Amino acid sequence: MSAPAPVLEARGLSKSFGGIEVLRGIDLTLMPGEVHAVIGENGAGKSTLMKLLSGHLAPSGGEIRLDGARVAFAGPVAAEALGIVLVHQEILLAPDLTVAQNIYLGREIRRGPFVDDPTMNAGAAEAVAALGAALDPRIAVRRLSIAQRQLVQIARALLGTRRVVIFDEPTASLTPRETEALLGVIREIRAGGAAVLYISHRLPEVKAIADQVTVLRDGALVTTRAAAGLDPHAMAELMVGRDVSKLYPDRAPPETAAPVLEVEDFDVPGFVSGARFRLGRGEILGFAGLVGAGRTELMEGIAGLRPGRGRLRLRGAPVRFHDARESQRAGVVYLSEDRKGKGLLLGQDLTVNLTLAALARFTRAGLVDRGREAAALDRAIADFDIRARSRALDAGQLSGGNQQKLLLAKMMLLEPEVVIIDEPTRGIDIGTKEQIYRWIAALAASGKSVIVVSSEMPELIGICDRVLVMRGGRIVGELAGARMTETEIAVLATGASEKEAAMMAESA
Amino acid sequence: MSETPVASRPARRSWRDLDLRAVAPFVALAALILFGASLNPNFVSVDNLLNVLSRSAFIAIIAVGATFVISAGGLDLSVGSMSAFVAGTMILFINAAPVGGDVALIALAMTMALVTGALCGLANGLFVTLGRLEPFIVTLGTMGIFRALTVWLAEGGSIAVRSQEVRAAYRPVYFGELWGVPAPVIVILVVALLGAVILNRTAFGRHVIAVGSNEEVARYSGIPVGRVRTLTYVIQGVCVAIAVLVYVPRLGSATATTGLMWELQAITAVVIGGTALRGGVGRIWGTVCGALILELIGNIMVLSDLVSEYLIGAVQGAIIIVAMLVQRALSRGR
Amino acid sequence: MKKLLLGLATAALVAGMASAQDKDVTIAVSIPAADHGWTGGVVYHAERAKELLEAAHPGLKIIVKTSPDGASQANALEDLVTQGVDALVTLPHNSDELTDPIRSVKDQGIFVTVVDRALSDPTIQDLYVAGNNPELGRVAGEYLKENLGSGDVVVIRGLPIVIDEERQQGFDAAIAGSGINVLDKQFGNWSRDDAFKVMQDYLTKFPKIDAVWCQDDDMAVGVLEAIQQSGRTDIKMVIGGAGMKEMIKKVADGDPMIPVDVLYPPAMVATAMELTVANFYDQVPVRGNYILDATLITKDNAEEFYFPDSPF
Structure with missing residues (x-):
């Protein structure tokens, strides 16, 4: 085999959003017949890189070369025309259309003025069969499993000649068996001579499939190495290795943590089974795990926001919450990770949002006391350093950081005992992160109990007294003190240690 | 960071802060009155304006209820039929009741009508919340049910108050005056004032807006979403009943045409008034203004010799569209 | 074409001719649903005539069907005909819209009586009873x-x-x-x-x-x-x-x-039904146009036209 030329190259690729640089100076070389993995923490810039390479976004700096020639994509359609296709993480199919209709959506084969269903059905069946699966092309996508839908999406992406196929976390929603099947498909694509760019959090999977591994951190490229010389442990270390100690407040764990919340044998059907943990007074307890590990669902189950089964004890007394109203009255509040969808009314002003959950505290003789509301907003603005051009703004006009502060202020009006914060700093700049960390520490110091659910491992290590790690709907381990490291968390969350052993046996 | 901390005290409200979207319906109303006055000087006579105000009572009162339902993200198509049903049952009750004394009888019949209206609304609300059905479908269904029940009760004809004494005693509720203000106008004012206080000043009203803005946020904030939604339909039912209390004394009868198309007029009034059909915004006074605009358009059409009687519907439709365009243009400046 | 001017006296005339002849006849009556007072009266008089006529003629069956609009009336006509009827008495919502549906009824050899609103093609109707x-x-x-x-x-x-x-x-x-x-x-x-x-x-x-x-x-x-x-x-x-x-x-x-x-009496539907029944049970020719007079009701003759039990 003579030295092949690269298919796609990135040279000094950068991207900024509104003055904030999320990706800077990335060099990447994709060879035909090669699987190139890109790994990194959440927010490291992986998805942005993929979108630049597939024409979904235009770079702010640097260049993209296809077969050595500089290209600028007008959009994803233009990139697809050149043989570069992105397989999205989410399923983007029309559920009520058939497999064949989805595969050919927007590029239907016609016979005269009519669509040629027989030809498209045959073509779709062939495309699915090429991926090693058998699906009736006339079946509605709604009736397929998630993995089958992923297959249809891949079949759609691969229809026609493909030179570069980019997978964005394709296995996030797949079971291990389905993942195995998908990896087989990727190997076939590679064998066919196309280049594959593969993003995943699951390091064992990366180890199993990748030829090259590129590590991103904070929007910059850390290294590109041959996968052969890396094990999942080493990958995890490369992903997270940075000094962030100044970000987190100093804090002494409480000495005797009397249990405030006790959870036993707690199931959230379809998401969590057999969860069991204790939360002490004045404690900050972290929940780590991959997306889809069931952390959010467990917390929503506890707070009565989705159906759950099991035993809950609050300050020793058994409790059971059917909705958020009940849990909030008992002193347990949950701050959703989805601030825009579940946390704040984006079209309403700051006051309405602030007092919404605790409105009963602001009524006198049945009427809302606007004076007290205004005073509460003053306090919240001062206590949480909420920055807004005007008090009359709608919540949707605030920045992400200020929205999070407003949500915190809103829930704190309920004067809770137990505060569950889901992804407290997602999409928030580093300055505000630091404020939120200090505030969480102060909350615990005042005797409240806090649960932090986060996908950012440094943040869990930086502020939590203990971290519980979930995988596949179960709590698989507890880390505290010196064992609370990113590597340990990553190993537990991805199951790397087990699979690593298995792979070593395989390669022997 | 470009954002700065806000002043710790609310700034004085200046005219710049005026929400043009809230003002727009009143501007449209004023423009319409000027337009009417230019066509026929009789239009601005006190008698005519009071007539129109009184006539708008049914739609205005029903639309106040509809403002609650729509602000919470719902819809009620059954109000017209419900009006006929409540009016029919109320008159049958008056005709059948053995209670002596006209005032006592009327008071009892009024109470019964309010209860009937509340129950009709409760039925709509429970189908929507407990049954998890689309409000459009539920109320389309009850629209047919209420209408058919009315026709059945009337045996296809009309239901009229039989006793002329009761009729005479009840008549002032539509035709009477208090300090020169017609009774229906007073009822509109009282209902709108109560509605505005409930929607703007109580926790329940806040919850209505929250549910209409984003049901999930409301749920995560501990708001009993189902109960709030159901209550908006009950309020709608009570408003329908109040409208009926004023309607029955006017002609003393309910017929198969009672309340025909009122649901569309009420929804139109709500939308003209600046309430968003998608929910999350509710303007009671705007709604009342919208009902007045609707009634005035009809009045102007008859008073003027502008167009042939065949074309009145087209002009009405055009005026409504123009009013909404004006409103959109005003709110865009925000 | 014969043109008779009939008052309500027709009802008495036909009732008098009713004989005890036993014969199985089914008559369909398709009318608008009660959507205002006058149509409410039509429904009332149709039901009332059905009772009277069925009592007078043991073999007679009358099916009264109301429809809220023209389209559903067209459907109702099809349904009625499939039940096997000998005659149709109909007050159509709308002449233009319902002419063809009624024509297809006629084509099956069914006696057609049209009330109040004449069809666009008058040759379809065997009998036409209307106010003026x-x-x-x-x-x-x-x-x-x-x-x-x-x-x-x-x-x-x-x-x-x-x-x-x-x-x-x-x-x-x-x-x-x-x-x-x-x-x-x-x-x-x-x-x-x-x-x-x-x-x-x-x-x-x-x-x-x-x-x-x-x-x-x-x-x-x-x-x-x-x-x-x-x-x-x-x-x-x-x-x-x-x-x-x-x-x-x-x-x-x-x-x-x-x-x-x-006068423009909703009872004209009863007249039409009675005449249609007469066509089957009596040896009287009833085909043609029967136009009811628009009688002026004054204080002197008002008593004759006052039916306190009617809903209209």
């Missing part, structure tokens, strides 16, 4: 011309359909050249509430009104209420039409505001 719409307008116009002589009149029309046009034309023809001046015409949709509004606005618009012609008694209810509220005394009379029992009562009681009423 132009005559209703003409009689009202004549009365105003004779009793008012000259003066200002406002008109409230029904809905813009053929019936309304015919009545309006009859009225216009009758007052042509007289001193009767029509101030304004507006639609009241045959609804009390809408007629109330239109009348209120007329009272605002015109300082002097001598009489109101509103061609329908349901609308007259709203008109009277509006006049009473305004306290105006210049209006001398209100002429309605159709023969609603409340209005006939007012005529009989000598109410000066309602001196007369013009």
Whole structure:
């Protein structure tokens, strides 16, 4: 085999959003017949890189070369025309259309003025069969499993000649068996001579499939190495290795943590089974795990926001919450990770949002006391350093950081005992992160109990007294003190240690 | 960071802060009155304006209820039929009741009508919340049910108050005056004032807006979403009943045409008034203004010799569209 | 073509001819659902005639079916015919829309009686029973011309359909050249509430009104209420039409505001049913057009037309 030329190259690729640089100076070389993995923490810039390479976004700096020639994509359609296709993480199919209709959506084969269903059905069946699966092309996508839908999406992406196929976390929603099947498909694509760019959090999977591994951190490229010389442990270390100690407040764990919340044998059907943990007074307890590990669902189950089964004890007394109203009255509040969808009314002003959950505290003789509301907003603005051009703004006009502060202020009006914060700093700049960390520490110091659910491992290590790690709907381990490291968390969350052993046996 | 901390005290409200979207319906109303006055000087006579105000009572009162339902993200198509049903049952009750004394009888019949209206609304609300059905479908269904029940009760004809004494005693509720203000106008004012206080000043009203803005946020904030939604339909039912209390004394009868198309007029009034059909915004006074605009358009059409009687519907439709365009243009400046 | 002018006396005539002949006959009756007072009366009289006729003829079966609009009436016609009927008596929602559905009924050899609204193709109907719409307008116009002589009149029309046009034309023809001046015409949709509004606005618009012609008694209810509220005394009379029992009562009681009423009886459906039955049970030829007179009801003859039990 003579030295092949690269298919796609990135040279000094950068991207900024509104003055904030999320990706800077990335060099990447994709060879035909090669699987190139890109790994990194959440927010490291992986998805942005993929979108630049597939024409979904235009770079702010640097260049993209296809077969050595500089290209600028007008959009994803233009990139697809050149043989570069992105397989999205989410399923983007029309559920009520058939497999064949989805595969050919927007590029239907016609016979005269009519669509040629027989030809498209045959073509779709062939495309699915090429991926090693058998699906009736006339079946509605709604009736397929998630993995089958992923297959249809891949079949759609691969229809026609493909030179570069980019997978964005394709296995996030797949079971291990389905993942195995998908990896087989990727190997076939590679064998066919196309280049594959593969993003995943699951390091064992990366180890199993990748030829090259590129590590991103904070929007910059850390290294590109041959996968052969890396094990999942080493990958995890490369992903997270940075000094962030100044970000987190100093804090002494409480000495005797009397249990405030006790959870036993707690199931959230379809998401969590057999969860069991204790939360002490004045404690900050972290929940780590991959997306889809069931952390959010467990917390929503506890707070009565989705159906759950099991035993809950609050300050020793058994409790059971059917909705958020009940849990909030008992002193347990949950701050959703989805601030825009579940946390704040984006079209309403700051006051309405602030007092919404605790409105009963602001009524006198049945009427809302606007004076007290205004005073509460003053306090919240001062206590949480909420920055807004005007008090009359709608919540949707605030920045992400200020929205999070407003949500915190809103829930704190309920004067809770137990505060569950889901992804407290997602999409928030580093300055505000630091404020939120200090505030969480102060909350615990005042005797409240806090649960932090986060996908950012440094943040869990930086502020939590203990971290519980979930995988596949179960709590698989507890880390505290010196064992609370990113590597340990990553190993537990991805199951790397087990699979690593298995792979070593395989390669022997 | 470009954002700065806000002043710790609310700034004085200046005219710049005026929400043009809230003002727009009143501007449209004023423009319409000027337009009417230019066509026929009789239009601005006190008698005519009071007539129109009184006539708008049914739609205005029903639309106040509809403002609650729509602000919470719902819809009620059954109000017209419900009006006929409540009016029919109320008159049958008056005709059948053995209670002596006209005032006592009327008071009892009024109470019964309010209860009937509340129950009709409760039925709509429970189908929507407990049954998890689309409000459009539920109320389309009850629209047919209420209408058919009315026709059945009337045996296809009309239901009229039989006793002329009761009729005479009840008549002032539509035709009477208090300090020169017609009774229906007073009822509109009282209902709108109560509605505005409930929607703007109580926790329940806040919850209505929250549910209409984003049901999930409301749920995560501990708001009993189902109960709030159901209550908006009950309020709608009570408003329908109040409208009926004023309607029955006017002609003393309910017929198969009672309340025909009122649901569309009420929804139109709500939308003209600046309430968003998608929910999350509710303007009671705007709604009342919208009902007045609707009634005035009809009045102007008859008073003027502008167009042939065949074309009145087209002009009405055009005026409504123009009013909404004006409103959109005003709110865009925000 | 034979043309008879019949009053309500027809009912008595046919009833008298009823014989005890046993014969199985099924008659379908398809009429609009009760959507205002007059159609409510039609439904009432159809049901009443069904009872009377079935009692008089043991083998007779009458199926009455109401429909809310033209399209559903067309469907109802198909359903009725599949049940196997010998005759159809129908008051069509709309002549144009229902001519073809009724033609296909006729093509199956079924005897077709059409009431009130003539089909676009009159050869389809074996029997046509109707009130006289132009005559209703003409009689009202004549009365105003004779009793008012000259003066200002406002008109409230029904809905813009053929019936309304015919009545309006009859009225216009009758007052042509007289001193009767029509101030304004507006639609009241045959609804009390809408007629109330239109009348209120007329009272605002015109300082002097001598009489109101509103061609329908349901609308007259709203008109009277509006006049009473305004306290105006210049209006001398209100002429309605159709023969609603409340209005006939007012005529009989000598109410000066309602001196007369013009008959357009919903009971014509019963006449049509009786004639259709006669076609099967009696040796009488009934084919042709039976046009009911638009009788002027006055204080003298009002008692004859007063049915307290009717809903209309």
